[in-house]
Amino acid sequence: DGYTVTFTVQEAPELYAVRFEGFDISEEEIRARLREKIPLFGPKVPPSGIMARRIGDLLQELWIEQGNQTKIIGDINLLSDEEFEILYRPEGTVQNIAFTRFENARVVPALTLQQKFNSVAMGVTYSERRLLELLKYNIKPLYEQVGRLEVKFCPCSVEPDTASKGLIVTIQVEEGPEYKFGEVVPPQTSFIKPEDMAKLIKFQPGDTANLVLVSEALQLYEEQFKGNGFINIRSQYDSTTNPEKKTVDIVMRLDPGYRYVFRKLEIEGLDLVAEAAVRKRWALNAGDHFNQHYPAIFLNRVRAEQMFDNLQTTDWQMKADEVEKAVDVQLIFK
Secondary structure (H helix, E strand, C coil), X not given: CXXXXXXXXXXXXXXXXXXXXXXXXXXXXXXXXXXXXXXXXXXXXXXXXXXXXXXXXHHHHHHXXXXXXXXXXXXXXXXXXXXXXXXXXXXXXXXXXXXXXXXXXXXXXXXXXXXXXXXXXXXXXXXXXXXXXXXXXXXXXXXXXXXXXXXXEEEEEEEECCCCCCEEEEEEEECCCCCEEEEEECCCCCCCXXXXXXXXXXXXXXXXXXXXXHHHHHHXXXXXXXXXXXXXXXXXXXXXXXXXXXXXXXXXXXECCCCCEEEEEEEECCCHHHHHHHHHHCCCCCCCECCCCHHHHHHHHHHHCCCCCCCCCEEEEEEEECCCCEEEEEEEEC
């Protein structure tokens, strides 16, 4: 007799950094208590589920042991476009940011900073650590566009807002000196001609060090590679500052990954006659290097030329075969 084995596969949850504020004991003591009670507790935890509930329950027990009766709450805070944290705190122990203002800002106008920052900071639970995180991801890039790579924020002061229960936060800005680009090293690759690669760089040594231009150049490189079969292209840059010369050297790097070919076209939502018309106009052949931009370009042309009456929406999806390094494309018509 044999055995029947059943595997249950569960997708691993996302893990977020965890932080504590407003407690009567240090964060280190809280973490030690949680590690003692929850063996799998670590620097990052899932934002929901059994562990999240267990953390909340233990923190509530700890808070009550210290003679407090208020509720412990957990908030998920956005740190950057793709990074979150979980903040546990006693309810009512902290206040939210009602308004922010900047002082000593000259290179970037204070009003510009206020408009940008208030849109993300107003309503956020105040702590200096959280404030500095928001400044890093939302205001520092504005200074990186004008070469102020040493910009610093704070000391900061807070005062009650008479019109609300929140806080008015005043942020001191130290803009620092202007940096220029020093040596600029473009990515090394054999798939695109060096002269074509150089055309994508819109800055040169001696220009104001606008780091946004570096990111934009890498984005253009990625677009070039995605049009030539490299659907998993990754890019990054290393920067080395010279405080004495006030320059920053840039080395750009690409990791193209594997090159994929187009394999087959699938069409959803059309009758046989209309599908045949679409296939006749489709230019990618099986075995061609897959141009990741082509499906969207093709559908834009179909809509612009009004190939079909009553066509409301179009979309497309790609399915990558990681073994064969081939891509199937599905066009969707509704």
